[in-house]
Amino acid sequence: EPEVTQTPSHQVTQMGQEVILRCVPISNHLYFYWYRQILGQKVEFLVSFYNNEISEKSEIFDDQFSVERPDGSNFTLKIRSTKLEDSAMYFCASRGIRNQPQHFGDGTRLSIL
């Protein structure tokens, strides 16, 4: 069964450094998402991406964050200058068309030191 894959599974970075989290969505999907889950808290929406542009973003997704689909398969989340509070599990999701469920990857655990 097709699945969303994320790399790396765990990223440890010094505060202030840039990180790029990578995702390969399911191949025929059109809608792409990033969510995060801080330890012990709810899964929170960050951003949605469709037709090569951001379609919606949350207030968490400030100027330090950016997303890109550099080619036909990858979808990336960049955090420009990481903060301690960016430590969380980051999930990528994709779906084929609206009214279909979102399918999630296994996540990248980001630890900021």
Next chain:
Amino acid sequence: SQELEQSPQSLIVQEGKNLTINCTSSKTLYGLYWYKQKYGEGLIFLMMLQKGGEEKSHEKITAKLDEKKQQSSLHITASQPSHAGIYLCGADDQGGSEKLVFGKGTKLTVNP
């Protein structure tokens, strides 16, 4: 925006027992999704409900959406250790938004 409350927060059952997890919304649900998460791993899609009164089953798991579309339940029959994990309900947010909002989750432990 949408708020989802799940109950109970955690549940410990003996293998073979039935159990129910509830998800209650502050607003009418337009799409309700159940996911399972194992600790430190991703969310596995279980079922999607969209219509009032809808009920879906997969193997030993049944999910229902009430007629008013403000509450959903997930029922597991004859639980097994493989059912253990965190069950999350998620819903389409209001006003045509694409984002999902999630409940805090219900942690299920099944003792052999």
